[in-house]
Amino acid sequence: MTYVILMNLTEQGVKTIKDAPKRIDAMGKVIEKAGGKLVAMYTTLGEYDYVAVAEVPSEAVGMQLLFTLGMMGNVRTKTLRAFPKQEFAKIVKKL
Numbered sequence: 650m651t652y653v654i655l656m657n658l659t660e661q662g663v664k665t666i667k668d669a670p671k672r673i674d675a676m677g678k679v680i681e682k683a684g685g686k687l688v689a690m691y692t693t694l695g696e697y698d699y700v701a702v703a704e705v706p707s708e709a710v711g712m713q714l715l716f717t718l719g720m721m722g723n724v725r726t727k728t729l730r731a732f733p734k735q736e737f738a739k740i741v742k743k744l
Contacts, residue, residue: 651688651731652711656699662723672723676701679717683710699724702731 662669677687685705693700705711715726732740 650706650708650711651702651704651733653729653731654699654701654703654715655697655727655729656701656718656724658698659723659725662698665723669723672721673699676718680705680714683714685710685714 658666673690677690680687680703683705685703688702688704690701691699703711703714705714711728715728718724718726
């Protein structure tokens with residue numbers, strides 16, 4: 650399952666911004682340990698501070714990872730379930 654994760658820094662996250670690169674690396678390792686993959690991670694300008702694309706083996710693992718991020722207190726997330734082209738084609742074919 651693929652997810653797009655939109656993130657905004659909290660006040661704590663801004664105060665400790667110098668640690669952000671280490672936190673991003675740690676996030677990738679946590680995702681890998683859970684059987685997933687951090688496909689892409691971007692720092693962005695505009696409405697969101699970060700945008701990540703992650704693949705995880707199940708919705709339960711996805712929720713667990715998002716709760717872990719939230720518990721750290723550095724970011725707040727909004728998550729979008731993303732469907733790859735092949736999966737989308739299978740869905741549409743059934744219409």
